[in-house]
Amino acid sequence: MVILYGLGSILIAFMVGILFAGISRKVKARIHWRYGPPLYQPLIDIVKLFHQESVSHGFIFDFGIFFSLTGAIVTLFFIPIGYIVPLHESGGLLVVLYLMLIAPFGIALSSAEAANPNASIGISRKFILALGYEIPFLIILLSVMTYYGTISFVEIVEIQRESTWGIISMPITGMAFLLILPAMMGLKPFDLTGAPQEISSGPEVEYGGIYLAMSKIQHIFLIFIDIALFVSLFLGGGAEPLTFFLKMVPVFFIILIMSTIYPRFRIEQAFRFCVRWPTILAFLGLLLVVWR
Amino acid sequence: MDREQVIKALKDSGKWGHKYSLWAIYFGTGCGIIEIPPVITSRWDAERFGVIPVATPRQANLFLITGYVTLKTLRAIIRTYEQMREPKYTVGFGSCPINGGMYWDSYNTIKKLDKYIPIDGWIAGCMPRPEAIFIAVTHLWTMIDRGTADAYKKYRKQYKYYRKNQEMALGKLEWPPLYPINEDE
Amino acid sequence: MNKKNLIQQLRLTFSDIQLNEHEDGIIKIHAKKEQVKRILSYLKDNMYNHLALISCVDWIKEKEFELIYILTSYLDDKELYQETGDIYLKIRIPRGDPEIETVISVFENAEPYEREIYELFGVKFSGHPRLIPLFLERDYEVSPFRKDFDTRKYVKDVFESIPVIPEEEE
Numbered sequence: 001m002v003i004l005y006g007l008g009s010i011l012i013a014f015m016v017g018i019l020f021a022g023i024s025r026k027v028k029a030r031i032h033w034r035y036g037p038p039l040y041q042p043l044i045d046i047v048k049l050f051h052q053e054s055v056s057h058g059f060i061f062d063f064g065i066f067f068s069l070t071g072a073i074v075t076l077f078f079i080p081i082g083y084i085v086p087l088h089e090s091g092g093l094l095v096v097l098y099l100m101l102i103a104p105f106g107i108a109l110s111s112a113e114a115a116n117p118n119a120s121i122g123i124s125r126k127f128i129l130a131l132g133y134e135i136p137f138l139i140i141l142l143s144v145m146t147y148y149g150t151i152s153f154v155e156i157v158e159i160q161r162e163s164t165w166g167i168i169s170m171p172i173t174g175m176a177f178l179l180i181l182p183a184m185m186g187l188k189p190f191d192l193t194g195a196p197q198e199i200s201s202g203p204e205v206e207y208g209g210i211y212l213a214m215s216k217i218q219h220i221f222l223i224f225i226d227i228a229l230f231v232s233l234f235l236g237g238g239a240e241p242l243t244f245f246l247k248m249v250p251v252f253f254i255i256l257i258m259s260t261i262y263p264r265f266r267i268e269q270a271f272r273f274c275v276r277w278p279t280i281l282a283f284l285g286l287l288l289v290v291w292r
Numbered sequence: 293m294d295r296e297q298v299i300k301a302l303k304d305s306g307k308w309g310h311k312y313s314l315w316a317i318y319f320g321t322g323c324g325i326i327e328i329p330p331v332i333t334s335r336w337d338a339e340r341f342g343v344i345p346v347a348t349p350r351q352a353n354l355f356l357i358t359g360y361v362t363l364k365t366l367r368a369i370i371r372t373y374e375q376m377r378e379p380k381y382t383v384g385f386g387s388c389p390i391n392g393g394m395y396w397d398s399y400n401t402i403k404k405l406d407k408y409i410p411i412d413g414w415i416a417g418c419m420p421r422p423e424a425i426f427i428a429v430t431h432l433w434t435m436i437d438r439g440t441a442d443a444y445k446k447y448r449k450q451y452k453y454y455r456k457n458q459e460m461a462l463g464k465l466e467w468p469p470l471y472p473i474n475e476d477e
Numbered sequence: 478m479n480k481k482n483l484i485q486q487l488r489l490t491f492s493d494i495q496l497n498e499h500e501d502g503i504i505k506i507h508a509k510k511e512q513v514k515r516i517l518s519y520l521k522d523n524m525y526n527h528l529a530l531i532s533c534v535d536w537i538k539e540k541e542f543e544l545i546y547i548l549t550s551y552l553d554d555k556e557l558y559q560e561t562g563d564i565y566l567k568i569r570i571p572r573g574d575p576e577i578e579t580v581i582s583v584f585e586n587a588e589p590y591e592r593e594i595y596e597l598f599g600v601k602f603s604g605h606p607r608l609i610p611l612f613l614e615r616d617y618e619v620s621p622f623r624k625d626f627d628t629r630k631y632v633k634d635v636f637e638s639i640p641v642i643p644e645e646e647e
Contacts, residue, residue, distance in 0.1 A: 364614055450642055
């Protein structure tokens with residue numbers, strides 16, 4: 001049963017992720033007053049990358065990217081997509097908290113082996129940004145755990161189904177989470193990890209062929225996981241995968257439209273933003289939860 | 293996509309992928325690079341064809357050599373071309389890579405780019421219009437379909453002659469040969 | 478000081494120079510090559526403190542090179558700028574073994590101009606810290622911008638002698 005749910009989970013995440021990536025390119029193009037690529041263009045890119053020859057720099061180079069993709073998939077197994085949750089008895093929120101850091105760690109391993117200074121700059125930016133958004137993220141998770149009294153995702157979704165949604169009972173915490181979601185996903189204005197104009201695509205500078213395909217799939221999975229976290233904790237999850245997907249769509253559209261309009265932050269501006277307003281809002285939310 | 297295209301895509305997914313997702317490396321080698329920003333921005337949109345600019349040669353599979361090529365640029369072009377991953381396609385853009393163009397009797401530019409790296413096709417003009425780039429991309433699709441866009445295979449087979457020509461033009465090269473050369477062949 | 482004073486002072490200070498003034502305001506000074514640094518530092522102290530360009534002309538029939546130093550001034554006053562024009566300082570050196578002293582001690586931005594003239598004409602500048610080619614990659618026995626450099630012959634010898642890649646044998 002676990003295996004079946006696991007495969008179903010991966011398949012749903014992949015398809016929804018490709019659809020979201022295609023929609024994001026099309027909507028960005030239409031906002032720029034031009035036609036965009038067809039909706040299945042990310043699929044064509046990934047198929048092409050699997051047929052391209054790739055060069056390896058050593059064993060850690062291969063291991064690093066594979067490690068990060070595996071970390072993303074394992075994190076996916078803990079999040080409930082409707083009733084499909086492969087590993088629901090173990091951990092829950094706490095496990096997701098530290099599993100989400102495996103993905104950038106794997107990329108850091110392969111960037112170190114690639115020996116390109118652009119890759120080192122990119123991955124150091126990613127870690128500083130991760131330090132920035134982990135601070136409010138921890139406080140948000142702490143307030144969620146205190147309010148519901150449990151760390152299991154399935155119970156949180158059930159409590160929300162009986163009473164109200166999380167965003168109505170903890171509005172300030174929800175707002176804080178919505179503010180740091182672009183930083184966790186790596187979309188503009190926080191996409192300074194892989195900036196093509198500044199540092200030649202950061203950690204992806206030496207990837208080609210199958211490594212780039214795995215990096216893109218891992219990025220798609222991370223986008224799916226972050227939005228799914230928000231929907232599970234604050235928008236009531238979903239009884240079936242279809243309602244879950246319908247709840248993911250407006251969150252995705254809000255972040256997409258913000259990401260097509262804004263330019264890119266510098267790393268000190270991004271860090272300063274993440275530590276200032278989302279942290280203050282998260283603290284306020286925690287105080288409100290503890291008082292009640 | 294109608295049913296015939298879907299069947300063709302499923303039968304040979306490699307060709308389908310290579311055709312509709314050509315990533316061009318954003319390296320401006322000459323004066324012709326002034327025509328590329330209009331092509332990739334809103335007015336003449338190249339993203340409809342799947343062509344987007346990327347920043348590093350490891351991720352790219354299309355190299356547009358725009359404008360004239362001096363000896364100093366030729367060094368950079370050869371190093372970039374050898375870093376790209378196969379299969380890769382090169383297109384000579386403008387009249388100068390074809391036969392020297394406006395600088396046919398200059399002391400510092402090379403006259404035929406075909407002697408130093410292999411080229412799939414040429415676009416004539418000084419500078420060509422953006423519509424000419426789109427026609428060239430569709431020609432490249434037809435060539436990939438038929439299997440005749442194999443300039444990179446020619447580089448691998450005849451590398452001995454290419455390296456000798458490069459050394460005659462540039463003097464001593466600082467990088468080792470890409471494929472092993474047997475001297476007694 | 479304005480232009481008339483400057484012309485008078487120049488004629489008084491330096492002995493054997495020729496000074497012409499054109500109707501569009503440009504002053505042309507013809508001098509000898511030993512006086513270059515003195516004239517340039519004098520002009521730099523008197524309002525003409527920007528070396529715009531060093532250029533070179535090949536007079537092949539008279540067997541001489543002519544170096545032209547173009548001086549303008551950074552002026553904030555618009556009325557004063559209308560009145561003054563540029564100054565051209567023209568120096569003639571023999572074509573057989575051309576050599577002249579560098580002016581980097583007076584104007585520091587003369588370094589790339591002198592490198593360019595060295596690689597394209599073959600004029601040596603003594604005292605230049607870094608006299609290496611700026612654009613060119615190969616060695617030329619006749620420098621490319623001289624009037625006895627045959628471009629067609631050079632292209633035929635060097636570039637057209639490189640063979641076309643043969644088609645592969647089956």
